[in-house]
Amino acid sequence: MPDTGKLYPTTADTQKSPDSTTHPAEAGNAGELHQTNPDAPVMTTAQGVPVSDDQNTLRGGERGPALMEDFHFREKIFHFDHERIPERVVHARGYGAHGYFECTEAIPELTRAGLFQEAGKKTPAFVRFSTVAGNKGSFDVARDVRGFAVKLYTEEGNWDLVGNNIPVFFIQDPIKFPDLVHSVKAAPDRGFPQAQSAHDNFWDFISLMPESMHMIMWTMSDRAIPRSFRFMEGFGVHTFRFVNERGESHFVKFHWKPKLGLQSVVWDEAVKINGADPDFHRRDLWDAIRAGDFPEWELGIQVFDDEFADKFDFDVLDATKLIPEEECPIRVVGRLVLDRTVDNFFAETEQVAFCTQNIVPGIDFTNDPLLQGRNFSYLDTQTKRLGGPNFTHIPINAPKCPFHHFQQDGHMAMHNPTGRANYEPNSWSQGGPRPDPEKGLRSYGEELEGTKRRLRPESFADHYSQARQFYLSQTPIEQDHIANGLTFELSKCVVEDIRLRVLGHLRVIDEDLASKVADGLGHDLPEPAKPAREPVDLKTSDKLSILKNGPDSFKGRKLGILVTDGMDKTVYDALVKAVEAEGGMVEVVAPKVGGVTTSSGEKLKANQKIDGGPSVLYDAVALVVSEEGAKQLAEMLPGKQFVADAFGHGKFIASTPEAAPLFDASGVNETDDGMMTLKAASDAPAFIKVCRAVRFWDRMA
C-alpha cells in the first residue's frame, strides 16, 4: 500500500480555527465576540455546507411545526446522540500528553531497536496516565494504582510500554484479571462504591489471593496517592527481552524515574483534594506543560541474563516480584520529555489505544504469563471500544513511519491497499509489500519444552517475602501510613471475617504491622495465614521508599499565598521571586477572586477565592496578610481551615507577623521549625529553601 506514513489530518488540521484555548481577555485583549470576528471560519455541516443560522430550527410558520427537512438540525442532534464511546473497562480515567524520548546512551550491544542505536536520537511519544478502578468521571486522587502507558512512534513501528507507577502486580495469572477487576469496581447489585478499594468485595478477593500481598503493601502506601504524575515513577513491570543484531537476548526491566523526585500527598489531603479539585492531577500536568515546565523522566533499565535469573530468589517471570535496584543496578539510557498538551482530549487521550503486543525489532516478550495474557486483552478491548479493527487508522494510533500491508476494509477504513494485488505472495510486478527476513521482527529463538497442563509453578509460591521487604524498607512515617491505609480500608469492610483474614496475612508479613492494624480496628489478632512457602528475610532496599527519594528543590511544586487587603506587596514579590528562582509556581488565594488592594494601594489579582483554594492544593503556604485581613479571615471557616489543614498536613508555613489572630482562631497555638515568620521581604528565600523538603514530618510523627 503506497502510504507515506503521513498521518491522516488531525482534528486540528481540518478544523483549525483561531486558537481558542486562551481567552483574548487572558492575553490582555478586550476580546472580540466570535460572531463579529471577520477572520472566523464559516460554520458548515459535516458535509461542508455553509450554515446560515445555528440558533433556530427550520419551522413552518412563525409558531408552526418544526420541519423534517432541517438536515442541519437532524445531523447536529444525530451526531450528538452518538458522541459517547464505551469507557475503558479499567483505567477509564486518564490524561495524556505528547513528547519525545531521547536516547542518552546507545546500547546496540543489547538491542537492535532503532530508538536505542544513537545517543541524541529522538523518538516521538504519547503518554497516558490513569487511575485504574474509577469511572471516567471519577476523581484524580483516589487511592489507586496509576497507569503509565507510553506509546513510542519509532521508525520501525509503534512500541507501547504499558506500565504502572508500581513495579509489581496483584496477580500472577491473567485468568484472574476479570475477578480482580470485578472485585475492586462497584458491586454489581448496588452499583457502588466508586473509585476505591475500601470495601468488602475487594478485600474479600484479596484475602483469598495471597499472591496479591506484595502489591497490597504498595497500594496501601503513599505510592497510591501521588502528588502529581510528575512526581511518580513508572515501571514496565514484566521482564522483557532485549535482542541485539546477532540475535542474542538479555532480560530487561524498564523504569521511568521522575526528574523531580518522588512526592505523595497524605491521605487526609487526598480526601479533601478530591472535593476541592477532582482534576488535580490532570490540571497539574496541563499547567506544567503550558508553563513550559516540561515534565521529564529518565529511562532506566535493569539488564540481566539467565544466570542471574537462575540465582535470583524468585522467578523473574512472576509479575508480583521485583528485582531490587541494589541487586541489579539501573542503567539510565534515555529520557522522556512531555512538552505538548493535546489539541483535543477525545481525539487523542480517549482514542489512544495501547497494546502490549506492540513491540518493535529488538524488543521481545518473555514467558511471563501475565504479559502473554495481556497481549490478547488489549487488542481485543480496543476493537470493542473504538468500534472495529481499523483503530490503527486513527491519527494518534497510526505509526509515524511508512507502513504497508494488505489489511483492508472493515468499519471506517481510511487507507485501503491501492492497485490489484491485495494478497501475498503475488506475481504482480509492483504487487505491494514483501516480508524482509533481515529487517523484520524475528522472535527470539527460545527453546521450549514441557507438558501441556494448568499449573502454578513452585517458583511462584512465595507470596510474602517481598511484601515484608517492602514494608521494612520504608521510613517509620511511611510504615505508619501503610498501617493507617490498611486500617482505614478494612474499617470500611462490613464483614468481620474479611478483616480477620487480612490480618492473618499481615501477621505473616510483619507482626508489628499486623498489631498496629488490629489495634486500629479494635480486633484481637487472629491466627496467622498458612503460607504456601515460608517467607524469608530479604535485605531492605532504600529505593522502595518515597521519602528517601524525594525532591531536592521546590522545582515543579506550588506555593499558595493567602493574601488580604492591606498586605505587604514587597514580601509577596520576594516570595514569588524566590519560588520562581527554584522553578516552582505560585498561586494567590484571597477572600475574593477579584483580588486585594495592597498596603501601597496597588491591585493584586487572585487565582482562587479562599473557598476554592484550600491549602491542600499547595505544597507549602504563606500568609501575607494585614492585621485587619487576618481578623476577617479568622471569622471565615475556609480561612481557619486553610491554616489548620496546612498545619495538620505538616506543611511548611510562612507568615507575616500580622497573621497571629488567624493562627489563634485556627487552633494553631504552637510554632515549630516548619513555621517561619516573614519579618521582611529578605526572609523569603530562606523559607523557600526550607520548603525543598516535602513536609515538616516531625509535626506529624
Ligand code: HDD
Ligand atoms: Fe492492563 C488497560 C497497565 C495487567 C487488561 N492496563 C491498562 C492501562 C494500563 C495498564 C496503564 C491503560 C492504558 C491506557 O492508558 O489506555 N495492566 C497494566 C499493567 C498490568 C496490567 C502494568 C500488569 C503488569 N491488564 C492487565 C491484565 C489484563 C489487562 C493481566 C488482562 C488479562 N488493561 C487491560 C485491558 C485495558 C487495560 C482490559 C483496559 C483498557 C485498555 O486495555 O486499553 O485490556
